Amino acid sequence: MKIDSTIFGAITIDGRTYEHDVVVRLSGEVVKRKKRLSKKLYGTSHVLSKNEAKFLFEKGCDQVVIGSGQMGNVHLSPEAEAYFERKGCDVLLEPTPEAIRIFNRSRAKRVGLFHVTC
Template identity: 40%
Template sequence: MKIEFPGFGRIVVDGKTYGHDVVIYPSGKIEKRKKWLSKNKHGTSHRLDPDELREYLSEDFDVLIVGTGAYGMLSLLPESRELVVEKEVIELPTEGAAEKFNELWGKKKVLALFHVTC
């Protein structure tokens, strides 16, 4: 699996372009991020709430990669970080997160969440 972040508002996964935030599971399943769960609680989807993160913890993983957006606006809340305390967590602006994903995919079980705008 290969990720490209060609620019603000879109991400390319294995040649398919998505115009919304995505979650990629270790199995290769891709789904739209359920960011309304964070937005309804915090008034913004730029804070990754534990209730939202729990939605993505259905598969075993070694590394959580969070693409924080083109300008790094998305962040894990401390309570969310507690849910993955025993896992490696990498938070980078989305372009760097995509590069890290490409480096680790196939070597480790990666759960990734990519914010594609700010």
């Protein structure tokens, strides 16, 4: 599984283009991000809530790569940061183009979340 590219509003993974935020599971499965888990609490999908962190994390995962958008607007809530820390899971938060490069090069057991707009 390889993330090919991103442009504002889209991400291409293994030749398939998605026009929404995505989560890449440990298995390589690509699913739509459940940003409502954060949006209902913060009024925006630019803050990752603890509930969304729980959706994102998988047993066996030792790294979460988060693409924070083309301009890097997404960040973790303090509760989400604490959740990942308790799970012993490294979080790498970078603008989506850089997060893609990190995700593709990583050999860790990783999950990815990629915000495709701002």
